[in-house]
Amino acid sequence: MVKEIQIRVQLREEKFTGFLERKAAHHLDIDKSEITAIKVLRKSIDARKAKIIFNYKLAVYINEAIPEKPAYSFNYKDVSNAKEIHIIGFGPAGMYAALRCIELGFKPIVLERGKNVQDRRRDLRAINQFHLVDEDSNYCFGEGGAGTYSDGKLYTRSLKRGDVRRIFENLVYHGATDQILVDAHPHIGTNKLPTVVKNIRETILKYGGEIHFESRVTDFVIKNNKLTAIQLKNDTEMPVNAVILATGHSARDIYYLLHRKNISLKAKSFAMGVRVEHPQEIIDSIQYHCKGKRDELLPAASYSLVHQVQNRGVYSFCMCPGGFIVPAATANGEVVVNGMSPSKRNNLYANSGIVVEINAEKDLRKYEQFGVLKGLEFQKDLEKTAWIAGGKTQTAPAQRLTDFVEGKYSNTLNPTSYQPGLKSANLHSILPKQIGGRLRKGFDAFGKKMHGYYTKEANIIGVESRTSSPVNIPRNEQLEHPEIEGLFPCGEGGGYAGGIVSAAMDGERCAESASEIIGKIK
Numbered sequence: 044m045v046k047e048i049q050i051r052v053q054l055r056e057e058k059f060t061g062f063l064e065r066k067a068a069h070h071l072d073i074d075k076s077e078i079t080a081i082k083v084l085r086k087s088i089d090a091r092k093a094k095i096i097f098n099y100k101l102a103v104y105i106n107e108a109i110p111e112k113p114a115y116s117f118n119y120k121d122v123s124n125a126k127e128i129h130i131i132g133f134g135p136a137g138m139y140a141a142l143r144c145i146e147l148g149f150k151p152i153v154l155e156r157g158k159n160v161q162d163r164r165r166d167l168r169a170i171n172q173f174h175l176v177d178e179d180s181n182y183c184f185g186e187g188g189a190g191t192y193s194d195g196k197l198y199t200r201s202l203k204r205g206d207v208r209r210i211f212e213n214l215v216y217h218g219a220t221d222q223i224l225v226d227a228h229p230h231i232g233t234n235k236l237p238t239v240v241k242n243i244r245e246t247i248l249k250y251g252g253e254i255h256f257e258s259r260v261t262d263f264v265i266k267n268n269k270l271t272a273i274q275l276k277n278d279t280e281m282p283v284n285a286v287i288l289a290t291g292h293s294a295r296d297i298y299y300l301l302h303r304k305n306i307s308l309k310a311k312s313f314a315m316g317v318r319v320e321h322p323q324e325i326i327d328s329i330q331y332h333c334k335g336k337r338d339e340l341l342p343a344a345s346y347s348l349v350h351q352v353q354n355r356g357v358y359s360f361c362m363c364p365g366g367f368i369v370p371a372a373t374a375n376g377e378v379v380v381n382g383m384s385p386s387k388r389n390n391l392y393a394n395s396g397i398v399v400e401i402n403a404e405k406d407l408r409k410y411e412q413f414g415v416l417k418g419l420e421f422q423k424d425l426e427k428t429a430w431i432a433g434g435k436t437q438t439a440p441a442q443r444l445t446d447f448v449e450g451k452y453s454n455t456l457n458p459t460s461y462q463p464g465l466k467s468a469n470l471h472s473i474l475p476k477q478i479g480g481r482l483r484k485g486f487d488a489f490g491k492k493m494h495g496y497y498t499k500e501a502n503i504i505g506v507e508s509r510t511s512s513p514v515n516i517p518r519n520e521q522l523e524h525p526e527i528e529g530l531f532p533c534g535e536g537g538g539y540a541g542g543i544v545s546a547a548m549d550g551e552r553c554a555e556s557a558s559e560i561i562g563k564i565k
């Protein structure tokens with residue numbers, strides 16, 4: 044017999060071996076010896092009160108053996124000679140679109156502007172050490188997209204739990220820890236993601252798909268409103284049946300290309316701000332009500348904050364406990380910051396984007412001349428200003444949190460995880476008032492919600508500008524662009540995802556739609 048139960052375990056109880064069996068036996072009113080196995084289905088931490096509790100959902104096997112670890116199987120088949128679907132971009136959306144094409148019996152041909160995960164690493168080093176950004180290979184571009192050297196948090200607001208589970212199981216199938224199937228806040232970590240991405244590549248190649256690295260798509264050939272071919276930067280032209288456009292929110296050249304070709308786009312609301320960095324110990328002490336180091340059984344603490352200021356949300360975004368701040372620019376002449384963390388989340392700092400909603404209708408009046416690309420131009424201006432303030436390298440402008448709120452210049456800054464280094468600057472002179480003013484009030488409110496958060500030991504670093512796409516590429520019910528047959532805007536770049544999991548789910552959806560449509564064509 045298998046019984047599903049929920050139990051609460053105190054932190055001190057976790058330290059004893061066999062605590063789960065003991066608690067489960069007590070809960071079920073049976074003898075411990077009757078329990079043959081226990082499987083953890085879900086685990087979360089409740090740290091709201093001084094006594095920290097772990098909530099467990101368990102499957103308890105009573106006088107019955109636990110089944111072998113499930114081998115997740117996906118219906119991959121040989122597609123070497125099948126109808127082709129072209130996929131531009133090999134981020135989470137492109138990877139999952141390619142895998143789904145194979146399951147559905149179509150041959151994915153992937154074009155990716157960046158390099159494979161190994162070669163990409165060298166270009167990341169060049170950004171961190173020599174401040175040189177390769178426009179095709181950086182923290183956003185290359186195998187696995189922005190999801191590879193990312194934090195690998197797998198949170199999503201999607202309510203389609205079944206679909207989310209499928210995405211997770213596929214990550215486990217490709218080498219991610221099966222702990223992600225259990226944790227309430229699953230996380231892979233930047234040190235583990237490249238192997239998962241490489242394994243996905245190998246599955247695609249094994250079943251007859253193609254992946255072309257260093258193959259930036261530069262043009263579309265459109266005849267009678269149908270996409271008939273794509274052109275690569277080396278001038279190769281590839282005829283196409285259907286194209287899943289999964290180029291992410293940083294591929295500005297793609298937005299410009301579509302705009303130039305009079306393919307309709309829409310301006311979209313997004314968010315921008317800064318990244319704040321605290322010593323992890325401060326966040327731990329606030330969240331776990333402790334002084335000094337947290338208990339070794341507890342993970343580096345995280346937080347989620349939101350506050351409304353003058354009708355706009357100011358909120359934490361992509362919080363990385365025990366992590367690093369990274370230079371996420373995709374071109375020289377701009378500074379963009381983002382965050383990531385290793386699987387153990389054991390770095391000394393906690394960082395998070397703190398961003399302000401930008402309403403595309405109301406907040407971009409100064410940029411109206413750029414029409415649907417107004418948000419993109421606003422984003423570009425801010426990143427350039429940050430680059431100038433940082434000293435025209437990848438060094439980022441920064442200020443102590445308390446100095447920013449009190450309007451003072453920081454004579455010294457706190458130590459940081461940001462490798463290219465920081466330069467003291469007045470961030471209010473970089474950020475437009477609509478962002479800077481709201482951030483000031485937001486930080487003030489956050490300090491009241493989390494006592495100890497508002498501290499001179501924290502730095503804020505500019506600019507966190509790539510939270511989501513400032514542009515939407517429209518699509519109809521079949522997920523095809525309403526004006527261009529054969530073009531399927533997909534993932535974060537299209538405005539249909541905000542993170543790894545939602546991008547992957549959208550990739551699957553686009554593959555299903557594209558294969559259904561081209562499956563009908565003789």
Ligand code: FAD
Binds near residue numbers: 131135259294297
């Ligand atoms: P992308 O991942 O952006 O992939 C697009 C791909 O298209 C890129 O590989 C790019 O090289 C390629 N491309 C672009 N233009 C062309 C072209 N013209 N021709 C050919 N190829 C092209 N999300 C989370 O959910 N959790 C996290 O913890 C997290 N941490 C992050 C940390 C960092 C440092 C960064 C940068 C992002 C993080 N994100 C995180 C966001 C997440 O990575 C993205 O939401 C996700 O990768 C979007 O997936 P996508 O496939 O739509 O686009």
